[in-house]
Amino acid sequence: xxxxxxxxxxxxxxxxxxxxxxxxxxxxxxxxxxxxxxxxxxxxxxxxxxxxxxxxxxxxxxxxxxxxxxxxxxxxxxxxxxxxxxxxxxxxxxxxxxxxxxxxxxxxxxxxxxxxxxxxxxxxxxxxxxxxxxxxxxxxxxxxxxxxxxxxxxxxxxxxxxxxxxxxxxxxxxxxxxxxxxxxxxxxxxxxxxxxxxxxxxxxxxxxxxxxxxxxxxxxxxxxxxxxxxxxxxxxxxxxxxxxxxxxxxxxxxxxxxxxxxxxxxxxxxxxxxxxxxxxxxxxxxxxxxxxxxxxxxxxxxxxxxxxxxxx
Amino acid sequence: xxxxxxxxxxxxxxxxxxxxxxxxxxxxxxxxxxxxxxxxxxxxxxxxxxxxxxxxxxxxxxxxxxxxxxxxxxxxxxxxxxxxxxxxxxxxxxxxxxxxxxxxxxxxxxxxxxxxxxxxxxxxxxxxxxxxxxxxxxxxxxxxxxxxxxxxxxxxxxxxxxxxxxxxxxxxxxxxxxxxxxxxxxxxxxxxxxxxxxxxxxxxxxxxxxxxxxxxxxxxxxxxxxxxxxxxxxxxxxxxxxxxxxxxxxxxxxxxxxxxxxxxxxxxxxxxxxxxxxxxxxxxxxxxxxxxxxxxxxxxxxxxxxxxxxxxxxxxxxxxxxxxxxxxxxxxxxxxxxxxxxxxxxxxxxxxxxxxxxxxxxxxxxxxxxxxxxxxxxxxxxxxxxxxxxxxxxxxxxxxxxxxxxxxxxxxxxxxxxxxxxxxxxxx
Numbered sequence: 001x002x003x004x005x006x007x008x009x010x011x012x013x014x015x016x017x018x019x020x021x022x023x024x025x026x027x028x029x030x031x032x033x034x035x036x037x038x039x040x041x042x043x044x045x046x047x048x049x050x051x052x053x054x055x056x057x058x059x060x061x062x063x064x065x066x067x068x069x070x071x072x073x074x075x076x077x078x079x080x081x082x083x084x085x086x087x088x089x090x091x092x093x094x095x096x097x098x099x100x101x102x103x104x105x106x107x108x109x110x111x112x113x114x115x116x117x118x119x120x121x122x123x124x125x126x127x128x129x130x131x132x133x134x135x136x137x138x139x140x141x142x143x144x145x146x147x148x149x150x151x152x153x154x155x156x157x158x159x160x161x162x163x164x165x166x167x168x169x170x171x172x173x174x175x176x177x178x179x180x181x182x183x184x185x186x187x188x189x190x191x192x193x194x195x196x197x198x199x200x201x202x203x204x205x206x207x208x209x210x211x212x213x214x215x216x217x218x219x220x221x222x223x224x225x226x227x228x229x230x231x232x233x234x235x236x237x238x239x240x241x242x243x244x245x246x247x248x249x250x251x252x253x254x255x256x257x258x259x260x261x262x263x264x265x266x267x268x269x270x271x272x273x274x275x276x277x278x279x280x281x282x283x284x285x286x287x288x289x290x291x292x293x294x295x296x297x298x299x300x301x302x303x304x305x306x307x308x309x310x311x312x
Numbered sequence: 313x314x315x316x317x318x319x320x321x322x323x324x325x326x327x328x329x330x331x332x333x334x335x336x337x338x339x340x341x342x343x344x345x346x347x348x349x350x351x352x353x354x355x356x357x358x359x360x361x362x363x364x365x366x367x368x369x370x371x372x373x374x375x376x377x378x379x380x381x382x383x384x385x386x387x388x389x390x391x392x393x394x395x396x397x398x399x400x401x402x403x404x405x406x407x408x409x410x411x412x413x414x415x416x417x418x419x420x421x422x423x424x425x426x427x428x429x430x431x432x433x434x435x436x437x438x439x440x441x442x443x444x445x446x447x448x449x450x451x452x453x454x455x456x457x458x459x460x461x462x463x464x465x466x467x468x469x470x471x472x473x474x475x476x477x478x479x480x481x482x483x484x485x486x487x488x489x490x491x492x493x494x495x496x497x498x499x500x501x502x503x504x505x506x507x508x509x510x511x512x513x514x515x516x517x518x519x520x521x522x523x524x525x526x527x528x529x530x531x532x533x534x535x536x537x538x539x540x541x542x543x544x545x546x547x548x549x550x551x552x553x554x555x556x557x558x559x560x561x562x563x564x565x566x567x568x569x570x571x572x573x574x575x576x577x578x579x580x581x582x583x584x585x586x587x588x589x590x591x592x593x594x595x596x597x598x599x600x601x602x603x604x605x606x607x608x609x610x611x612x613x614x615x616x617x618x619x620x621x622x623x624x625x626x627x628x629x630x631x632x633x634x635x636x637x638x639x640x641x642x643x644x645x646x647x648x649x650x651x652x653x654x655x656x657x658x659x660x661x662x663x664x665x666x667x668x669x670x671x672x673x674x675x676x677x678x679x680x681x682x683x684x685x686x687x688x689x690x691x692x693x694x695x696x697x698x699x700x701x702x703x704x705x706x707x708x709x710x711x712x713x714x715x716x717x718x719x720x721x722x723x724x725x726x727x728x729x730x731x732x733x734x735x736x737x738x739x740x
Contacts, residue, residue, distance in 0.1 A: 012511070089628060111629040112513040113583030121627075132631070134513025172513055195510035 003301055007119045007126040010135035011177035019177060023145050025297035026290070032069070033293055042300050043072030046103045051094070052129070053079040053109045058264060058288060059129050059139070063106050066295035072103075072303075090114060091121045098122040103303055107131070125302040133167050138298065139263050140173035142291040144181060146283050147218055149290070150259050155182035160212040160254070162244060163222030163271055164193040170263045171222060175203055188212035189222075189244060192233040209244045213253040220261045221246055221271035237270055247273040251281075259283055314338050315730060316351040320359025320691060323659045324366060325668055326680035330660065335364065337687040340730030345683060355732065357725055359691050365663055366679050367399025367688025367728065368644060371567060371670035372464070372489070372543060372615035374636070375401075375432070378419065379408025384620040384708045386420065389640075390429035392618070392707035394733040396640035397723040399688035400431040400671070400678055401618075405442070406465040412437040412448040414456035421457050430728050431688070433459040433674060438477045438488060444469050447477060454484045459674040462489035464543055465590075467525055469495060474529065478538035487673060489541045492525035492550070493591065502631050504577040504592040512580060514630060519547040519598070522591050526550045530557040530564050539563035541673055544617050546572045546591040548601025555610040565673060567613035570646035571637055571713070573602045579713050585626045585633035586713040589619070603656050612669045614662075616643040620709020638702070638709035646714065648694050648721035659694075691725035698722055706739060 048067040067074040102124045112132030119126040130136040165171045188206040206212045228234045260282040315337040336344040375389040405411030417434045424432035436453030438461045440446045468474045498521045505516020533540040545568045579587035605611040619636025651657040671679035700717045702710040726734035
């Protein structure tokens with residue numbers, strides 16, 4: 001099987017089959033990650049560039065290690081230390097990178113749709129590492145990978161995503177991806193942080209955390225930003241934690257074997273209490289490992305596309 | 313110099329004409345209308361099978377000159393207007409410098425005269441520098457030739473200044489055109505707020521951002537008894553607010569633009585920046601509300617809001633892409649295809665909304681083919697289909713979401729003051 005597009009811009013555009021294909025490849029990659037010698041020749045001769053217009057520790061490192069474990073040459077461009085700071089446009093920066101022989105450009109950008117614009121203007125494959133409030137597809141892929149590891153399948157699982165849905169690209173990618181994989185997604189969060197007409201995507205929207213948690217198989221907390229208070233969307237973090245924070249008592253509403261995920265970094269005591277974070281049902285640390293595996297699988301699949309057929 | 317327009321089907325509301333006849337033009341004016349007119353020498357325009365309209369008047373466009381000539385200038389803008397079938401256009405003051413004083417008004421009028429294409433009427437700004445703080449020199453703007461006042465592109469946020477602008481401008485009998493947008497609601501929004509913004513992950517501009525200010529200006533107009541014209545109406549509730557105000561006797565008029573009765577926010581799919589406009593493209597319900605408003609007369613005018621931009625301002629991230637659509641060369645065919653052909657408007661209503669009413673709003677004395685009037689004439693084959701190709705636009709602005717659309721209504725001839733600008737679809 002070959003991925004249809006040269007790019008991964010969002011899970012909105014993938015089929016269930018393509019998602020499954022990436023996740024099953026990630027399984028193999030996880031074995032490699034667990035071995036003593038973490039090196040494969042899959043990406044030898046390939047050039048992978050991370051182009052980050054926003055700060056990031058884990059996503060960027062995760063992509064870089066994935067690329068290096070597979071023997072590719074990898075390089076970073078960050079917005080602050082480059083001609084981007086001198087006002088060069090995204091397209092011009094990307095064309096420069098493209099002309100230096102990049103095979104894959106991994107873009108994180110504060111504006112939704114930036115990777116789509118990039119993909120139209122370069123030959124290299126483009127991976128969206130987070131665009132504005134739109135999508136963060138590799139995060140959702142690693143979330144789904146983690147869930148499948150624990151629950152075998154997403155089919156008919158009840159997933160509750162709690163928090164600032166409006167500003168969350170993680171939530172959007174998970175909604176697209178999980179729905180395609182047959183999960184039943186519920187979301188809960190303050191009404192001011194809920195995107196309009198979200199229920200039209202097939203998601204159940206609740207205004208209390210309790211309703212969303214009932215019988216959930218998977219509970220995902222999202223990071224709450226402090227600045228939401230300043231823009232009048234919330235009275236404050238304390239009140240948020242009181243009404244939407246996930247603690248042990250609320251977690252009892254979910255199924256007994258429900259697992260807890262969070263894209264990190266966690267604000268302990270806000271989205272999740274420390275006892276929920278450190279509970280044995282929480283797989284937040286394992287998500288990080290799985291992130292590398294999923295990104296290795298993705299880089300592998302996107303760079304071997306041209307070996308088979310080019311259908312894009 | 314004489315021109316005979318032969319065998320065209322004339323549509324004129326003022327004369328209540330809707331039939332085949334000839335028109336004779338002498339010295340830039342219409343001298344005779346009738347069947348089988350005698351003609352000895354001069355140009356003949358054969359209009360058989362085509363409709364002959366009073367020249368179309370655009371009450372709202374951006375010519376970008378002075379200051380943004382890389383987007384458009386008076387030469388390219390007036391050529392684009394002529395190619396699109398317009399004979400008179402009123403240009404908005406968000407130039408650089410802003411049209412907030414008489415010298416800029418005169419610059420535009422003089423440059424347009426040199427180009428000698430369509431008639432150009434500058435609109436002065438309400439506030440100095442479009443800053444919304446102090447009134448422009450409204451009296452001098454009017455006497456220099458400004459035909460209306462507007463801070464278009466941005467709202468007059470300060471309600472008190474809007475009230476004062478209405479009161480002050482009434483002394484000079486010059487209309488205020490209001491760009492209605494409550495910025496605190498629009499915030500960082502870049503498209504209509506709703507399902508489409510949710511699935512694209514773009515921040516939304518809620519419809520009330522427009523509607524609240526429409527309501528404010530209606531209330532101020534009723535209170536001051538000074539007319540106000542609402543620019544580019546895009547939502548169903550805005551239409552209803554205006555409908556209600558008109559019933560109350562408020563002297564409010566309004567316009568919409570082709571993109572608001574043809575497209576919805578779905579056009580923004582895949583982050584298509586050509587569909588980014590302000591106000592944003594709305595929903596199907598709004599499109600239906602706009603069409604209803606056009607049908608029942610609530611919406612007086614169809615304007616282009618021709619907003620040409622350089623490709624570099626559109627080939628960027630959606631958030632930072634410029635707002636606006638290059639509209640001169642698609643507006644009339646869009647109105648024919650999406651309003652006249654489906655039976656929403658008659659050709660006479662089209663003439664009201666694109667010839668008479670804009671002329672009336674701006675006090676131009678245009679919009680009719682009556683004997684003695686200036687020979688501004690647009691001749692269209694309303695059944696001929698063509699494919700929109702932005703590369704053929706005379707405008708510098710190729711920014712159109714209608715590229716590739718198949719439309720009805722080919723502009724065959726555009727005549728301004730008795731001078732043929734477009735002949736057999738070719739811009740001369």
